[in-house]
Amino acid sequence: MNDRKKWEPKPTINDVARLAGVSKKTVSRVINRSPLLNEGTREKVTGVIAALGYVPNPQARALALRRNFLIGLIFDNPNAQTVLNVQLGVLDAIRDTEFELVIRPVDRHSPDLLDGIRAFIEMQRPYGVIMLPPVSENDAVAALCRELDCNYVRMGSAALDAAPHLVQSNDRQAVDHAIGHLAAMGHRRIGFIAGPEGFRSALEREAGFNDAVARLGLDSGPDIRARGNYTFETGHVAGSRLLDAAPRPTAIFSSNDEMAAGVLHAARERGIAVPDDLSIIGFDDAPIAAHIWPPLSTVRWPIAAMARAAALKLVDPADAQAGPSLFMSDLIERASVGTTRG
Amino acid sequence: MNDRKKWEPKPTINDVARLAGVSKKTVSRVINRSPLLNEGTREKVTGVIAALGYVPNPQARALALRRNFLIGLIFDNPNAQTVLNVQLGVLDAIRDTEFELVIRPVDRHSPDLLDGIRAFIEMQRPYGVIMLPPVSENDAVAALCRELDCNYVRMGSAALDAAPHLVQSNDRQAVDHAIGHLAAMGHRRIGFIAGPEGFRSALEREAGFNDAVARLGLDSGPDIRARGNYTFETGHVAGSRLLDAAPRPTAIFSSNDEMAAGVLHAARERGIAVPDDLSIIGFDDAPIAAHIWPPLSTVRWPIAAMARAAALKLVDPADAQAGPSLFMSDLIERASVGTTRG
DNA sequence: TTGTAGGCGTTATCAT
DNA sequence: ATGATAACGCCTACAA
Numbered sequence: 001m002n003d004r005k006k007w008e009p010k011p012t013i014n015d016v017a018r019l020a021g022v023s024k025k026t027v028s029r030v031i032n033r034s035p036l037l038n039e040g041t042r043e044k045v046t047g048v049i050a051a052l053g054y055v056p057n058p059q060a061r062a063l064a065l066r067r068n069f070l071i072g073l074i075f076d077n078p079n080a081q082t083v084l085n086v087q088l089g090v091l092d093a094i095r096d097t098e099f100e101l102v103i104r105p106v107d108r109h110s111p112d113l114l115d116g117i118r119a120f121i122e123m124q125r126p127y128g129v130i131m132l133p134p135v136s137e138n139d140a141v142a143a144l145c146r147e148l149d150c151n152y153v154r155m156g157s158a159a160l161d162a163a164p165h166l167v168q169s170n171d172r173q174a175v176d177h178a179i180g181h182l183a184a185m186g187h188r189r190i191g192f193i194a195g196p197e198g199f200r201s202a203l204e205r206e207a208g209f210n211d212a213v214a215r216l217g218l219d220s221g222p223d224i225r226a227r228g229n230y231t232f233e234t235g236h237v238a239g240s241r242l243l244d245a246a247p248r249p250t251a252i253f254s255s256n257d258e259m260a261a262g263v264l265h266a267a268r269e270r271g272i273a274v275p276d277d278l279s280i281i282g283f284d285d286a287p288i289a290a291h292i293w294p295p296l297s298t299v300r301w302p303i304a305a306m307a308r309a310a311a312l313k314l315v316d317p318a319d320a321q322a323g324p325s326l327f328m329s330d331l332i333e334r335a336s337v338g339t340t341r342g
Numbered sequence: 343m344n345d346r347k348k349w350e351p352k353p354t355i356n357d358v359a360r361l362a363g364v365s366k367k368t369v370s371r372v373i374n375r376s377p378l379l380n381e382g383t384r385e386k387v388t389g390v391i392a393a394l395g396y397v398p399n400p401q402a403r404a405l406a407l408r409r410n411f412l413i414g415l416i417f418d419n420p421n422a423q424t425v426l427n428v429q430l431g432v433l434d435a436i437r438d439t440e441f442e443l444v445i446r447p448v449d450r451h452s453p454d455l456l457d458g459i460r461a462f463i464e465m466q467r468p469y470g471v472i473m474l475p476p477v478s479e480n481d482a483v484a485a486l487c488r489e490l491d492c493n494y495v496r497m498g499s500a501a502l503d504a505a506p507h508l509v510q511s512n513d514r515q516a517v518d519h520a521i522g523h524l525a526a527m528g529h530r531r532i533g534f535i536a537g538p539e540g541f542r543s544a545l546e547r548e549a550g551f552n553d554a555v556a557r558l559g560l561d562s563g564p565d566i567r568a569r570g571n572y573t574f575e576t577g578h579v580a581g582s583r584l585l586d587a588a589p590r591p592t593a594i595f596s597s598n599d600e601m602a603a604g605v606l607h608a609a610r611e612r613g614i615a616v617p618d619d620l621s622i623i624g625f626d627d628a629p630i631a632a633h634i635w636p637p638l639s640t641v642r643w644p645i646a647a648m649a650r651a652a653a654l655k656l657v658d659p660a661d662a663q664a665g666p667s668l669f670m671s672d673l674i675e676r677a678s679v680g681t682t683r684g
Numbered sequence: 685t686t687g688t689a690g691g692c693g694t695t696a697t698c699a700t
Numbered sequence: 701a702t703g704a705t706a707a708c709g710c711c712t713a714c715a716a
Contacts, residue, residue: 010464012693023703028695038701055465059410060693062401063708070442080426080629087445100412100466102442103429122352123397124442232633261633268635287422288630291574291600293607354709365687370711380685402709405692 011052020048031056058098068125069097071314074104074117074141075132078230079258081286082303086132086155089307099127099315108135114144121148128152128314130307136160137200153310155303157201164320167310167327171201171283174299174329175208175253178281180216181331182251186340187279189219191242191249193259196229205255205283224249228259235262243270243278250278250340257282257289257298264292264336275338285332294335302327353394362390373398400440410467411439413656416446416459416483417474420572421600423628424645428474428497431649441469441657450477456486463490470494470656472649478502479542495652497645499543506662509652509669513543513625516641516671517550517595520623522558523673524593528682529621531561533584533591535601538571547597547625566591570601577601581608585620592620592682599624599631599640606634606678617680627674637676644669 013031017024022045029037030045048054062068073090077083090101104120106113113135121129121144128151135141136154142161145152154160157171182190192209195202213220223245228234235254239262242249254260260282264274272278274294282289285300306327312319355373359366364387371379372387390396404410413432419425432443446462448455455477463471463486470493477483478496484503487494496502499513524532534551537544555562565587570576577596581604584591596602602624606616614620616636624631627642648669654661 014693024694025696025704026702029702032695036701041701057405057693058465059401059404059408059467060708061695063399063405063710064693064695066401066708068401070444080422083426084422088447091445091447098465100444102412102444103433105430105433123400123440125401232629258633265633265635287574288633291603291607291630292634293610356709366710367688367712368686371686374711378685383685399709402692403711405694406709406711408692 011054016048016054020045069099070102070124070126071099072102072104072126072129074106074129076106076108076135077132085304086307089304090311093308093311106135121150130310133201134199151314153313155306155310157204163324167306167325169327169329171204172208175205176211178299178331179209179212183216187251189249191224191252193238193254194227195255202255230256232258232262235259236265239263239266253281255283257284257286260296261288261292275336279337297334297337298332299329300332301329353396358390358396362387411441412444412468413441414444414446414468414471416448416471418448418450418477419474427646428649431646432653435650435653463492472652475543476541493656495655497648497652499546505666509648509667511669511671513546514550517547518553520641520673521551521554525558529593531591533566533594535580535596536569537597544597572598574600574604577604578607581605585612595623597625599626599628602638603630603634617678621679636678639676639679640674641671642674643671
């Protein structure tokens with residue numbers, strides 16, 4: 001495919017123009033798919049490009065266009081698997097294109113969050129940025145992108161933005177459905193571990209729980225509610241509190257899998273058998289869900305597919321206009337859920 | 343810090359030159375820290391740069407230098423936490439510089455692995471690339487980097503390359519020490535789960551086990567050896583095999599934490615108590631190690647620090663000459679190891 | 685120590 | 701539909 005030897009310089013647009021007997025600008029038009037081009041000319045140029053193995057130089061394009069072919073991924077999500085899945089999803093969408101993915105972890109609590117993002121965008125002039133929750137829920141960041149004239153897509157679990165800037169999952173409905181599943185197994189007293197305040201996903205998942213409780217007339221009250229921050233440790237603490245209450249819930253829904261693993265940990269410490277004495281459902285379908293014992297029933301969050309869609313929205317203008325992108329989460333049934341007994 | 347309004351164009355080197363009353367070239371010399379510069383001139387220019395908030399345009403620099411300010415991270419490691427830790431380590435090293443991190447997952451078994459990397463380097467002309475194991479162990483990729491005149495650093499668990507191109511951990515010695523710890527707790531029959539063939543890290547860790555067995559005269563033979571590919575599932579299978587042997591090992595060392603979690607799973611299925619009836623040690627100190635029950639003793643692999651060092655080697659020429667970078671792994675003691683009984 | 689002229693490889697403007 | 705010329709913002713070679 002590439003039989004040049006070391007350091008023979010790569011062909012430039014000038015070489016193509018000369019060999020094709022046209023001007024640089026015409027070659028440029030071919031590269032950029034200009035509509036006003038004689039078909040014969042186009043084919044001739046295309047042929048020379050192929051023969052030479054010519055590839056336009058992204059740096060030069062970036063300078064002339066004042067816009068880089070970089071997709072920035074802005075995230076502050078603490079979950080490694082989520083972040084990696086998103087990266088792979090984005091890369092899948094831009095495979096074999098001139099685009100590259102650059103990584104920008106941020107701290108959404110830092111006072112210079114906005115300054116950092118501004119510096120990045122002004123300096124690198126990325127083609128666009130994709131934002132992961134929870135930082136994607138920050139409207140100030142989106143406003144900054146608009147101010148800087150930088151294209152962006154936000155991933156989230158609610159209607160955060162207009163359709164061209166949004167890829168959304170339906171967490172609320174998915175949790176409602178999961179709780180319904182527990183109720184169908186006979187559970188009436190179902191504990192709920194919310195995610196951290198300030199996470200929209202946490203809010204949506206809690207809303208789904210509330211919907212189900214109201215709809216099905218399940219037990220309610222402060223004893224069945226706790227909150228964590230999506231980490232194993234906080235899940236452990238929250239689970240301990242719920243399990244030490246009397247009467248104890250027969251099932252617990254955790255707003256993510258890491259915390260659910262913490263609940264399992266708490267149950268084991270107390271000699272509570274899962275699923276015999278306690279059913280648990282998590283959220284995300286992270287790898288840990290399948291790896292703990294017993295394997296955890298969970299709501300699959302199609303984050304990689306969402307990321308792929310977000311990248312396509314950024315890169316393909318037609319795709320951006322194609323309307324809202326809503327991704328459905330579904331329940332994965334494993335071994336951590338059983339019927340109530342007693 | 344930045345009080346310009348929307349779309350006032352950013353200052354260029356020309357603006358700086360004009361206001362400072364010098365030529366572009368002089369400004370350029372200031373930017374690039376040229377030694378032959380009158381101190382007064384330098385200060386004057388620096389002052390104007392600060393006053394204007396001037397930042398050199400990376401795209402223009404890339405075009406002129408024929409080299410981008412991108413660090414490529416080439417990896418095919420399946421472990422999300424490892425990959426993310428490496429990313430954060432690299433980003434920590436290049437924070438507040440003009441460098442950016444771009445992500446290149448690859449498939450080391452793909453026939454066009456080299457073509458893909460060649461295309462990336464020729465097209466993007468990154469400042470340098472960092473390679474994670476196991477793809478870092480592929481000498482053909484390193485040779486390609488040299489051929490393309492692209493700086494690179496390999497991360498690995500053995501002396502894969504010359505010092506300027508290598509950041510190394512001492513897996514062999516660390517495993518030897520961990521096995522020694524088990525022996526000190528009275529274990530004589532210690533099972534070993536190797537990593538996948540073709541991983542240098544797997545080879546090194548196995549060598550460390552062999553060293554310890556020979557040194558301490560521990561039990562040996564095929565019944566105490568199994569192999570997995572660093573995933574939970576293969577750890578489960580390998581652990582099952584070891585635990586079904588007679589006599590059964592009183593301790594198992596797994597070449598990574600994921601597989602160790604699989605061993606724990608296998609033990610639980612058989613009613614074997616950990617650590618009472620079986621001690622387990624893993625490798626990596628991945629988050630899962632602290633999250634499973636009982637918390638897993640493991641060898642910490644300082645991968646983020648290694649990544650940081652790799653990035654510094656790439657970015658700072660002085661650092662690259664500073665000699666070999668060897669990182670020590672140490673044993674983290676948690677609750678999965680106990681003394682033998684019976 | 686500093687400046688001038690020209691080039692890096694592409695796209696934009698405005699002709700023709 | 702195509703081309704000449706001038707950007708884009710910086711750096712290198714050479715000159716002063």
